[in-house]
């Protein structure tokens with residue numbers, strides 16, 4: 151298999167024809183590497199793991215076992231889309247694990263952001279390990295490592311890495327897109343027939359909505375984040391901002407403020423809107439979202455989302471703020 155250095159003369163995959171050529175080569179290499187053995191993949195539904203899944207389905211079909219862990223911190227509709235695309239449309243061998251209660255129980259009362267991240271990461275490995283132990287004859291572990299992961303971290307970034315598995319579960323790695331840049335992975339994904347909203351989706355942090363439900367996660371605020379995020383995404387799509395703005399999301403802090411509804415005082419959470427543009431996520435500028443659209447989104451969130459009585463728009467670039475709130 152390929153090494154970890156992209157050859158200087160490797161052609162950039164920019165067209166469907168070049169993607170088809172890459173897919174053809176990879177399919178034959180994957181068949182050779184895997185033979186009649188089984189491969190395991192943690193499938194989040196993000197671009198990289200989805201493209202790896204689609205490539206492996208093409209190469210070895212049901213020898214691939216995809217495990218999709220729903221940790222309760224995914225965006226609205228994401229687990230359903232993974233099941234629909236991979237199980238229903240691509241006929242993949244997909245294990246869906248509903249681990250929502252398990253993650254939320256572990257996270258209950260934990261307010262410190264890095265502690266939350268650690269719990270989410272560790273619990274993910276544990277759930278994945280349990281699923282791996284239920285399966286017989288797995289010899290390979292597929293990962294959606296891409297070239298920037300190798301360049302940036304001299305190895306594999308944590309969110310593409312289930313390397314925290316114990317000794318007796320060390321499988322041989324299969325990393326078919328590890329020499330590709332993100333834009334190339336997207337071209338390949340499109341050529342493999344994955345839906346646009348999967349292939350062109352904005353970056354989403356590994357710990358998911360867990361870092362946007364600020365402080366200790368509660369179910370009511372987590373739902374407020376998920377529902378308000380869905381409204382923001384729907385309105386950005388309707389108004390031509392999807393694919394134009396680099397990253398946009400909502401966050402819900404862990405304090406309430408007073409409001410008024412139907413002549414009665416309310417005491418509820420604010421929703422913070424964030425929409426930023428960047429090249430490398432090291433610095434970012436705020437998207438100039440039309441004021442009328444912000445008003446419309448505010449109107450929708452305050453009427454459609456429970457436990458919310460205020461909407462704020464974050465005007466701060468990075469630096470001095472970061473993109474996420476924690």
Ligand code: XMP
Nearest residue numbers: 267309353354355356357431468472473474
């Ligand atoms: P910040 O907030 O540091 O974010 O300006 C820069 C980019 O990184 C993403 N991000 C994360 N991604 N795990 C991830 O996989 C994380 O814990 C995490 N924190 C931030 C963020 O969404 C943005 O794209």
